Amino acid sequence: GGLVLAIADGDISPARAFTSEDPTVAPRKKLVVLGTGWGGMSFVKELDSKLYDVKIVSPRNYFVFTPLLPSVTNGTVEARSIAEPVRRMISSKGKQMEFLESECIDIDPVNKRLLCKDASHIRGQEHREFTVDYDYLVVAVGAKANTFGTEGVEEYCHFLKELEDAQKIRESVVDCFETACLPGLSDAQKKLMLSFVVVGGGPTGVEFAAELHDVIYEDLVKLYPTLMEFVSVTVIQSGDHILNTFDQRISSFAEEKFSRDGVHVQTNCRVMKVNKHDVEVKEKATGKLVNVPFGMAVWSTGIGTRPVLTKFMEKISQTDRRALATDEWLRVKGCNEVWAIGDCATMEQRKLLDDIAYLFEKADVDHSGTLSVQEFLTVMEEARERYPQIDVYMQRQHLKNVADMAEVSMYDEKHREKQLCIEEFKKSLGDVDKQMKLFPATAQVAAQQGAYLARCFNGLLDPKKKPEGPVRIRGEGRHRFQPFRYRHMGQFAPLGSEQCGAELPGDWVSVGRSTQWLWYSVYASKQVSWRTRALVMFDWTKRLVFGRDSSR
Numbered sequence: 001g002g003l004v005l006a007i008a009d010g011d012i013s014p015a016r017a018f019t020s021e022d023p024t025v026a027p028r029k030k031l032v033v034l035g036t037g038w039g040g041m042s043f044v045k046e047l048d049s050k051l052y053d054v055k056i057v058s059p060r061n062y063f064v065f066t067p068l069l070p071s072v073t074n075g076t077v078e079a080r081s082i083a084e085p086v087r088r089m090i091s092s093k094g095k096q097m098e099f100l101e102s103e104c105i106d107i108d109p110v111n112k113r114l115l116c117k118d119a120s121h122i123r124g125q126e127h128r129e130f131t132v133d134y135d136y137l138v139v140a141v142g143a144k145a146n147t148f149g150t151e152g153v154e155e156y157c158h159f160l161k162e163l164e165d166a167q168k169i170r171e172s173v174v175d176c177f178e179t180a181c182l183p184g185l186s187d188a189q190k191k192l193m194l195s196f197v198v199v200g201g202g203p204t205g206v207e208f209a210a211e212l213h214d215v216i217y218e219d220l221v222k223l224y225p226t227l228m229e230f231v232s233v234t235v236i237q238s239g240d241h242i243l244n245t246f247d248q249r250i251s252s253f254a255e256e257k258f259s260r261d262g263v264h265v266q267t268n269c270r271v272m273k274v275n276k277h278d279v280e281v282k283e284k285a286t287g288k289l290v291n292v293p294f295g296m297a298v299w300s301t302g303i304g305t306r307p308v309l310t311k312f313m314e315k316i317s318q319t320d321r322r323a324l325a326t327d328e329w330l331r332v333k334g335c336n337e338v339w340a341i342g343d344c345a346t347m348e349q350r351k352l353l354d355d356i357a358y359l360f361e362k363a364d365v366d367h368s369g370t371l372s373v374q375e376f377l378t379v380m381e382e383a384r385e386r387y388p389q390i391d392v393y394m395q396r397q398h399l400k401n402v403a404d405m406a407e408v409s410m411y412d413e414k415h416r417e418k419q420l421c422i423e424e425f426k427k428s429l430g431d432v433d434k435q436m437k438l439f440p441a442t443a444q445v446a447a448q449q450g451a452y453l454a455r456c457f458n459g460l461l462d463p464k465k466k467p468e469g470p471v472r473i474r475g476e477g478r479h480r481f482q483p484f485r486y487r488h489m490g491q492f493a494p495l496g497s498e499q500c501g502a503e504l505p506g507d508w509v510s511v512g513r514s515t516q517w518l519w520y521s522v523y524a525s526k527q528v529s530w531r532t533r534a535l536v537m538f539d540w541t542k543r544l545v546f547g548r549d550s551s552r
């Protein structure tokens with residue numbers, strides 16, 4: 001083969017950077033991984049650490065199982081249960097890697113050097129800076145909470161991004177209730193103190209609101225019965241619906257459940273400013289400004305770029321972007337030997353239409369200026385590897401193979417002998433490119449990218465080893481790598497009171513209590529170690545038996 005895939009050769013294939021390597025002669029290359037979240041740790045877990053001199057840099061010496069972070073905000077799960085020490089994860093796999101608990105504050109892609117800063121919390125400890133050199137760099141620093149420049153958010157709102165955030169929220173909720181119990185407060189003051197506002201109706205905001213509702217009406221109601229009349233929970237969402245990235249059935253189920261539960265949902269509202277005890281909200285339809293008072297507010301509206309990457313992106317002429325642009329092999333555009341995965345990266349996929357003339361020319365082996373059905377089939381079969389959107393398209397259209405595709409696109413029964421001109425060829429592929437979507441900022445994407453990249457790195461240096469997964473050998477003993485492909489395994493939306501929505505591949509949507517049990521089992525099985533799995537399951541059981549712990 002290799003006609004079409006010549007596009008992938010040379011410049012684009014990561015193999016180029018490594019083909020001259022011989023691991024038995026050359027000293028091991030310095031590989032630095034930034035970040036110990038979903039992307040970084042899945043890369044590290046899959047990486048053959050004997051092949052490289054590996055250093056991991058992260059300000060946190062633990063991995064966090066983020067899907068259970070909302071459950072930490074109300075004490076359903078303890079913070080410790082969802083954190084796994086990085087050093088434990090490395091050594092349990094018998095790997096030789098160095099960990100430096102520090103924050104990368106500058107990337108110099110020309111001299112291949114990082115500036116790092118000690119992340120120590122010891123009181124009075126100076127935050128020493130030092131440099132780390134790399135040959136290969138994997139950036140997996142994730143994202144930070146995005147305030148969209150809204151005034152007052154940093155001062156007066158909680159975020160829900162890190163483990164500390166979840167712990168602080170838990171303390172604040174209990175604090176609001178205890179403070180409202182103190183003598184001398186008017187009813188209005190109690191009402192203010194017990195108004196909880198969540199800004200953002202995405203999965204995190206909704207799940208948090210649901211968890212908050214649960215702890216209030218399942219546990220705190222028994223401890224603070226006289227305060228219940230003062231409590232309110234409000235979700236402010238800028239779009240038409242909450243959970244608008246989910247199937248509409250799940251989104252409606254969530255809205256109905258919240259309305260039954262008495263959780264206020266204010267859609268089509270944009271927060272303009274946050275003050276000490278209220279948010280200023282603009283109703284999109286009318287342009288009217290209203291103030292929504294709060295005792296505690298959580299801001300969960302999306303993600304933004306970490307400062308170290310903003311600086312880096314300027315250096316490599318990737319300005320005005322939210323995330324590092326990479327090609328389909330996850331290599332950062334505009335510099336060499338740097339890869340980026342997870343929330344801090346966006347993979348730019350190549351369109352078939354960009355290469356249409358090239359594809360047509362290569363396909364037309366008999367130089368007739370047109371494509372016969374056989375020519376069409378051959379080129380599409382080869383192009384599948386380079387352009388994953390073809391497979392996505394076939395899946396969506398329920399087509400088994402490219403022959404089916406040819407049949408529906410233009411060579412139907414009556415037109416078996418038809419010859420396609422380039423314009424027709426182009427038209428037939430227009431819908432295929434429409435299947436390309438940016439990957440969502442999820443743990444699923446980050447983990448799959450980390451594992452994919454590690455397998456590429458494992459295959460890079462050892463030509464004798466038979467590589468698996470996306471690594472392919474073709475022609476002159478060279479490694480060929482398929483572009484990264486994302487496999488969507490579905491998503492959950494836990495909605496509180498043991499109710500949950502789920503969207504699984506194949507348009508399978510389910511809502512209700514049984515889905516919550518599916519959620520329990522999936523998240524128990526996805527735990528990174530038997531230790532955290534046991535802890536999480538113990539926490540769930542403890543909650544079922546004793547209720548949640550309300551101490552601060």
Ligand code: FAD
Pocket residue numbers: 034035036037038039040057058059060066067068069070102103104105140141142143160161162204306308341342343344441442443444445446
């Ligand atoms: P992260 O996991 O955020 O990891 C980034 C790492 O980089 C961290 O270790 C951080 O300490 C480190 N770091 C930061 N700055 C630096 C620096 N300057 N130098 C070095 N290291 C640095 N996704 C799902 O698929 N399903 C869910 O149910 C789900 N629920 C979520 C719930 C919450 C509350 C949140 C916040 C997220 C949730 N997500 C979920 C999203 C998921 O957590 C992210 O998409 C995922 O963590 C992205 O992985 P990452 O490796 O890119 O970044």
Ligand code: MG
Pocket residue numbers: 034035036037038039040041140141142342
């Ligand atoms: Mg990471």
Ligand code: MG
Pocket residue numbers: 036037038063064065066
């Ligand atoms: Mg993480």
Ligand code: MG
Pocket residue numbers: 037142143161162
């Ligand atoms: Mg993080």
Ligand code: MG
Pocket residue numbers: 363364365366367368369370371372375
């Ligand atoms: Mg021809």
